[in-house]
Structure formats: structure tokens, C-alpha cells
Amino acid sequence: MDLLKGKIALVTGASRGIGNAIAELFAQNGASVYANARKIGSLDSLLAKCENSSGRIMPLYFDVTDAAAAKQAVMRIKKESGRLDCLVNNAGIMPDALIGMIDQKVAREVFEVNVFAVMELIQLAARVMVRQKSGSIINLASIVGVNGNKGQLVYSASKGAVIAMTKTAAKELAPAGIRVNAIAPGMIDTDLFRSVGAEKVSGLLRNIGLGRLGKPSEIANAALFLASDMASYVTGQILGADGAALV
Numbered sequence: 477m478d479l480l481k482g483k484i485a486l487v488t489g490a491s492r493g494i495g496n497a498i499a500e501l502f503a504q505n506g507a508s509v510y511a512n513a514r515k516i517g518s519l520d521s522l523l524a525k526c527e528n529s530s531g532r533i534m535p536l537y538f539d540v541t542d543a544a545a546a547k548q549a550v551m552r553i554k555k556e557s558g559r560l561d562c563l564v565n566n567a568g569i570m571p572d573a574l575i576g577m578i579d580q581k582v583a584r585e586v587f588e589v590n591v592f593a594v595m596e597l598i599q600l601a602a603r604v605m606v607r608q609k610s611g612s613i614i615n616l617a618s619i620v621g622v623n624g625n626k627g628q629l630v631y632s633a634s635k636g637a638v639i640a641m642t643k644t645a646a647k648e649l650a651p652a653g654i655r656v657n658a659i660a661p662g663m664i665d666t667d668l669f670r671s672v673g674a675e676k677v678s679g680l681l682r683n684i685g686l687g688r689l690g691k692p693s694e695i696a697n698a699a700l701f702l703a704s705d706m707a708s709y710v711t712g713q714i715l716g717a718d719g720a721a722l723v
């Protein structure tokens with residue numbers, strides 16, 4: 477299991493949930509992983525888990541909405557490692573609200589994290605990847621970005637934007653040898669999903685063909701494929717990983 481041997485990766489939002497699982501699996505597969513989180517110390521358990529991996533974890537603490545900090549982070553990666561092979565835009569937030577109850581300030585925050593930070597990091601990473609003529613960018617979208625969902629006007633719009641950005645960036649960056657794909661998870665057992673409330677979870681489970689929530693590790697497996705050379709001819713794709721979920 478060394479599919480990413482020697483590769484340099486940046487994974488945002490790696491303190492918990494899907495990002496944490498992706499960073500861990502990438503390190504297990506030989507990558508040097510710059511793991512991003514906001515709170516200093518929140519990557520300590522990831523560091524401990526990956527101590528004996530063939531790759532390694534290097535914490536990079538910054539808020540993805542801080543464009544100057546994101547630029548510094550990518551410059552540090554370039555300086556220390558000389559290249560960036562994979563960017564995973566995973567950090568995301570999902571405050572739900574029904575139409576009529578949407579707070580403009582919260583809506584703007586969702587777009588800052590889920591859309592503008594992704595746009596900025598794509599640009600920063602692409603500048604490094606264009607020079608090396610290779611790279612893989614993976615964005616975390618969602619099935620609701622494809623199908624929509626009640627109570628998620630803002631979140632679904634932000635993930636729809638991620639899907640559109642993925643397709644456009646794939647077309648624009650393909651001549652430079654850079655692949656850009658998205659993963660569209662269904663309902664994955666993380667803090668973000670649990671924030672819908674325990675009473676709603678059992679109802680939602682009935683809508684999943686496989687009859688269970690997905691695990692963060694199952695999304696990490698999809699990310700591993702897209703990051704690796706196994707996906708060398710795969711770009712511009714929105715890879716559903718939803719256990720046959722109906723939204």
C-alpha cells in the first residue's frame with residue numbers, strides 16, 4: 477500500500493471527519509502530507525496515529541478563508557518540499573436553514589469557506605503544479621450540489637459551485653498535466669452530518685440504498701484513487717460516493 481510514495485499533498489480541514497481520514501490514508505500510502513487545521517494542537521492525534529506510517533504528517537495551521545495565510549502555506553510547501561502533487565480541498569461547513577430563515581452573514585461565511593477558499597487554493601496550487609507539469613486537485617463536493625435538498629439552499633449552492641469549478645479547472649489545467657476531480661459524498665458519519673440532529677438521522681437512513689451511513693475511510697479511499705497515478709486519465713469527474721442515496 478504505497479500508492480502515493482514520494483508525493484507531497486496538502487489536505488485542508490484535517491482535524492476531524494473526512495479530511496482526517498484522507499490525511500491518515502495518504503500518509504499510510506507513503507505521502508508527505510501537509511495537514512491543515514485551524515486550532516493549534518488539533519492535529520496531535522493524527523500525528524500520533526501516523527507515527528509508524530511510510531509517509532508523514534506535517535501540520536499547517538491556518539484558516540482557509542485567510543487568503544494571505546493560504547498563500548504563505550503553499551509557499552512554505554514549495555520551499556520545504558519543492559513541489560505539490562496533490563491538493564485536497566476538504567474543509568467545509570454546513571449550517572442549514574429553510575428558505576425565509578437564511579441569515580445573509582451565515583450564507584456569506586459558507587461561501588467564504590466552501591467556495592472562495594477553494595477557488596484561492598486551486599489558484600495557489602496550480603501555480604506550483606503548472607511549473608512541474610503535473611498534479612491532482614480533489615474537491616469535496618456533495619450529492620446535494622447535484623440534486624439539491626430541502627433546508628440547504630446555501631450549502632447546496634456552494635457545493636454546486638464546487639462542481640462547476642472542478643469542471644472548469646479540469647478543462648483549463650489539463651494542458652498543463654493537472655487533473656481536477658471532485659468527490660460527491662452522500663451521508664457520511666461525521667460531526668458535520670450528525671449536526672442535522674439525531675431525530676432526523678434514522679429517517680435519512682431509509683433513503684440510503686445500502687442502508688447505512690458512509691464512513692470517512694470510504695471517502696478517503698476514493699480520494700486515494702484520484703490522487704494516485706491509478707487515476708492518470710481521470711479528470712473533470714464528479715465521483716459519487718453515496719451508497720445509492722436519494723436526496
Ligand SMILES: NC(=O)c1ccc[n+]([C@@H]2O[C@H](COP(=O)([O-])OP(=O)(O)OC[C@H]3O[C@@H](n4cnc5c(N)ncnc54)[C@H](OP(=O)(O)O)[C@@H]3O)[C@@H](O)[C@H]2O)c1
Pocket residue numbers: 488489490491492493494495512513514515518538539540541565566567568569570589616617618619660661662663664665666667668669
Ligand atoms: N459528512 C457528510 O455527510 C458530507 C457529505 C457531503 C459532503 N461533505 C463534505 O466533506 C467535507 C468534510 O466534511 P466532514 O463531514 O468531514 O466535516 P466535519 O467533520 O465538520 O469536519 C470539517 C473540517 O473542516 C474544517 N474547517 C471548517 N472550516 C474551516 C476553515 N475556515 N479553515 C480550516 N478548516 C476548516 C474543520 O476544522 P475545525 O475542527 O477547526 O472546525 C474540520 O476539520 C466538507 O467539505 C463537507 O461539505 C460531507
